Amino acid sequence: MDSAPTFPASFDAFLGNQAAVEGLRAAIAANRLPHSLIFSGAAGAGKYTLALLLAMTVECQRQPRKLSSSGQPIASFCGSCSNCTRIAGAANLEEQVEAAVLAREELRETDKKETRVLIQPHPDVLILPPDPPQLLIKLGQVRTLIQRAHYLPSEAPRKIFILTSASMMKEAANSLLKVLEEPPDTVLILILAENPGELLPTIRSRCATVRLGALPVEEIEALLAARRPGVPAKQRSLIARLAQGAAGRALAFDLDSYTAARADALIFLRNAAGAQSGNKSGAPSKTAPSSWVGSSGVARGQELDPDHTALFKMTETYRAGADGQQKTTALLRALALLLEDLLLLDSGTPDLLRNTDLRAELDRLSTALPFAWIESASHALDQVHSGLRRNLLRSLSLDAFAAQLTTPA
Ligand SMILES: [Zn+2]
Numbered sequence: 001m002d003s004a005p006t007f008p009a010s011f012d013a014f015l016g017n018q019a020a021v022e023g024l025r026a027a028i029a030a031n032r033l034p035h036s037l038i039f040s041g042a043a044g045a046g047k048y049t050l051a052l053l054l055a056m057t058v059e060c061q062r063q064p065r066k067l068s069s070s071g072q073p074i075a076s077f078c079g080s081c082s083n084c085t086r087i088a089g090a091a092n093l094e095e096q097v098e099a100a101v102l103a104r105e106e107l108r109e110t111d112k113k114e115t116r117v118l119i120q121p122h123p124d125v126l127i128l129p130p131d132p133p134q135l136l137i138k139l140g141q142v143r144t145l146i147q148r149a150h151y152l153p154s155e156a157p158r159k160i161f162i163l164t165s166a167s168m169m170k171e172a173a174n175s176l177l178k179v180l181e182e183p184p185d186t187v188l189i190l191i192l193a194e195n196p197g198e199l200l201p202t203i204r205s206r207c208a209t210v211r212l213g214a215l216p217v218e219e220i221e222a223l224l225a226a227r228r229p230g231v232p233a234k235q236r237s238l239i240a241r242l243a244q245g246a247a248g249r250a251l252a253f254d255l256d257s258y259t260a261a262r263a264d265a266l267i268f269l270r271n272a273a274g275a276q277s278g279n280k281s282g283a284p285s286k287t288a289p290s291s292w293v294g295s296s297g298v299a300r301g302q303e304l305d306p307d308h309t310a311l312f313k314m315t316e317t318y319r320a321g322a323d324g325q326q327k328t329t330a331l332l333r334a335l336a337l338l339l340e341d342l343l344l345l346d347s348g349t350p351d352l353l354r355n356t357d358l359r360a361e362l363d364r365l366s367t368a369l370p371f372a373w374i375e376s377a378s379h380a381l382d383q384v385h386s387g388l389r390r391n392l393l394r395s396l397s398l399d400a401f402a403a404q405l406t407t408p409a
Pocket residue numbers: 059060061062063077078079080081082083084085
């Protein structure tokens with residue numbers, strides 16, 4: 001729909017978290033950057049972009065200096081030397097990983113098993129993405145990191161390793177810990193974590209953690225106005241809320257796909273609400289007109305209908321196909337946002353609602369669904385998430401989840 005977010009040409013184009021970013025640049029300028037860092041923050045918060053910008057700064061042949069907002073010297077990158085340009089070549093991580101996975105598919109069966117997905121934009125920069133299909137960082141990847149860490153850098157000052165996820169196989173985490181205990185002087189290890197709690201406490205204690213916080217809604221709206229002017233203002237304002245403070249997510253946000261996933265998520269919730277109201281003796285079903293116009297073609301009459309046909313017809317469409325996982329992930333994300341909104345309504349803070357276009361329907365669902373149910377649904381959703389990560393039978397866990405949701409609390 002719109003152009004993909006562009007890679008920042010300078011630190012000025014990296015939005016938000018100014019103090020944290022300047023702190024890191026000051027540390028590079030003073031040559032006291034820690035050997036291992038964790039960047040924590042939501043998906044789309046800029047962890048990967050910041051990791052590449054810092055890698056460019058550390059490795060830049062010119063490393064221009066600037067002054068921070070408080071007058072401190074901070075390091076920059078030139079963007080045009082051969083180190084900068086090669087590292088910037090890894091900006092589109094998804095594309096790079098896809099190419100590496102395809103290359104592995106071409107290998108003989110015996111080699112395939114031994115081959116781990118690694119991205120190497122520069123002889124001294126190695127990127128370790130979670131290895132599919134389990135999407136965990138595996139021992140083979142960390143072994144490569146360890147081997148290379150013991151060589152001196154060949155074309156730049158440091159050997160840089162970027163682990164793009166905190167989800168690791170146990171053996172991989174244990175091996176990584178050993179490098180972190182005694183990192184060679186020339187090594188810099190960056191771990192990008194949506195949830196640092198996934199990392200071993202012993203890994204966390206050996207790294208400095210930099211938290212990338214959420215940007216305010218207004219800042220994201222301004223960014224969208226500048227970078228996606230083709231999107232109508234009303235939609236931009238909705239996207240700014242749905243992106244949960246993550247600039248990257250806002251810039252890439254596909255409102256049509258989200259609305260489709262959300263329409264399915266609403267089927268879950270309406271069925272659950274139907275089951276709940278069927279359970280309450282003589283509880284009247286609320287039939288206030290909905291302001292929401294979805295794309296799933298769900299009739300209004302189905303709202304609060306405890307008949308599960310629509311629900312299971314819907315989960316059926318998630319069973320097969322190559323895009324099954326993506327579709328499921330989108331559904332779960334939409335469901336999580338809806339549940340959060342219901343909790344916000346329950347806690348009397350409707351100003352913070354994200355699905356602002358669904359206010360009437362959310363009010364109705366919030367009346368029908370008890371707080372305890374919403375809490376247990378959020379918990380069940382977490383479990384489906386971790387099941388997905390381990391690539392368990394996704395339709396099964398989705399069906400089980402559907403059954404759980406429609407059981408009265
Ligand atoms: Zn440079």
